[in-house]
Amino acid sequence: MRRHYAFPLAPQVGVNRWDLIAVALAIGAIAFVAAAVQPMRTPLAVLEATPVSLDPAHLARYALHTTFRMFAALAISLVFALAVGTLAARSARARSILLPLLDVGQSVPVLGYLSITVVAFLRLFPGSAFGAELAAIFAIFTSQVWNITFSVYQSMRTIPAELSEAARSMRMSAWQRFWHLDVPFATPGLVWNMMVSMSGAWFFVVASEAIVVGSWQLPLPGIGSYLAQAIAQRDLAAVGWALGAMMLVIALYDTLMFRPLVAWSDKFRLGAARAGAAPRSWVLSVWRRTHALRQVGALLRSLRQRATLPRPARAVSSLSARRKVLRLPAGRAAALAWWLSLAALAGALLFYGWRFLADIEASEWLHVFLLGCASLARVLAVTLLATVVWVPVGIWIGLHPRWAGRIQPFVQYLAAVPANLLYPLAVFVIVRWQLSHDLWLSPLLVLGAQWYILFNVIAGTNAIPQELLQVSSNLQLNRWLRWREVLLPGIAPYIVTGALTAWGGAWNATIVAEVVHWGDQRLVAHGLGAYITVNTEAGDYARIALGVAMMSAFVVFFNRLLWRPLYNAMERRFRLG
Helix, strand or coil: CCCCCCCCCCCCCCCCCHHHHHHHHHHHHHHHHHHHHHHHCCEEEHHHHHHCCCCHHHHHHHHHHHHHHHHHHHHHHHHHHHHHHHHHCCHHHHHHHHHHHHHHHHHHHHHHHHHHHHHHHHHHCCCEHHHHHHHHHHHHHHHHHHHHHHHHHHHHHCHHHHHHHHHCCCCCCHHHHHHHHHHHHHHHHHHHHHHHHHHHHCCCCCHHHHHCCCCCCECCCHHHHHHHHHCCCCCCHHHHHHHHHHHHHHHHHHHHHHHHHHHHHHHHCCCCCCCCCCCCCCCHHHHHHHCCHHHHEEEHHHHHHHHHHCCCCHHHHHHHHHHHHHHHHHHHHHHHHHHHHHHHHHHHHHHHHHHHCCCCHHHHHHHHHHHHHHHHHHHHHHHHHHHHCCCCCCHHHHCHHHHHHHHHHHHHHHHHCCHHHHHHHHHHHHHHHCHHHHHHHHHHHHHCCHHHHHHHHHHHHHCCCCHHHHHHHHHHCHHHHHHHHHHHHHHHHHHHHHHHHHHHHHHHHHHHCCCCCCCCCEECCHHHHHHHHHHHCCCCHHHHHHEEEEEEHHHHHHHHHHHHHHHHHCCCHHCCC
């Protein structure tokens, strides 16, 4: 029997004042993109001949370019995370390959990517500033994407069993399950991790915009290159202006984007409604009060629902049967071909990598390994300290939504402070009291690690079903019992995800925390980050590759040894349902 679906039309679309405000905001967003994209078509020679000015009057234009690069990288990161995170969560074969690749990807510092990609992008677009812009966007992308991808993967691996069973009983296709179950369940945690990724990108904005790789020196117009110039000239006033511009930009995109997203994502919380006040946003309130735009949105939703209607039972069963028939004969052969192909690819990479590094003496390999051990000690100490400090704070913020709305912007400000802003203070303190570079530069790593843990813990606390919290209150559990039996088990996968991404972020932060500049003064600690930074400035690609490979080996080894088994244990033990 054929089904007919009718969709209501709105022949008379009324427009109110809220529609006008929403349209004005949309036009402003379009103008922002147009103004940011326009200079990308300038010749490269013009970019090289135009130095970055420390005049504060240029900061508005610089902030425009930096913000566009960060949002372009965030959009690419979101698409990548949804695709790769979903594939890793749904396919065991893909997971066995993607998770190690993600481990390697997050272990490669921004300078490692820049040293490889900047030349490729410049040759891909010869004579155009567009190549340098793509290199900067790609570098920012590599500082954002891993945290978002692990968030999507963790959410989809911890979907309650009863929800998955409901999706199967409703005969949802993979596409329907993705949009109607996977993405909604992952949204609250995804929004918080997008915020920390945006803030984390500020940490590497200097390296991404003030590009220095051997003979290539391309300071792109932006807040990062402005800050690099201010540090080189020891101009404290310019450093202050750069900090002020950053705070203003963060306040704007927090108000116009992240606060509305947090308030909107609250409807995807699992369980009953909040006991306290839900997060609010005036931008979201404007959208909800519009008339014409909401009717257009309703029409688009109805069209999307028509495209994702459940398939008839017969079609589902026949399709499943065909898949089983196709899978059975070729299962083992396909698996063998898959692993042989991967082994051949890994062998080829090892062969060409070894040829590339063959001229480096064995003594330097040992030296780089010892530098890695020094960085490992710093990273482990920082990750452990950040976990102990920020887990209780994140739980408290997540349990008090009214305070969360007030604290959220402040935390974003703190998370966005790049280590470069603390270079003057670090140089003054270390030189003034003749302190150890290896020990007293280590606190700069905290800035690149702690916020991943805090934001993931907040997201995990928000994801705890409200019924569990109400039951713990009704049973009058004491504070310790409530933490042990409800709160910590509820956020355990989020803690491990936060620690895993903080671990990778701390390794990445070594490139800006182990080498500190202030004018002509230069402090260098012993570590892999300093080794990579020094050789990147010298353009020694073989030693850059050696440093990046050693860092990746450390990260992957400890991820396999510690983080992955710990995450799997948390997933099995504390999964809801």
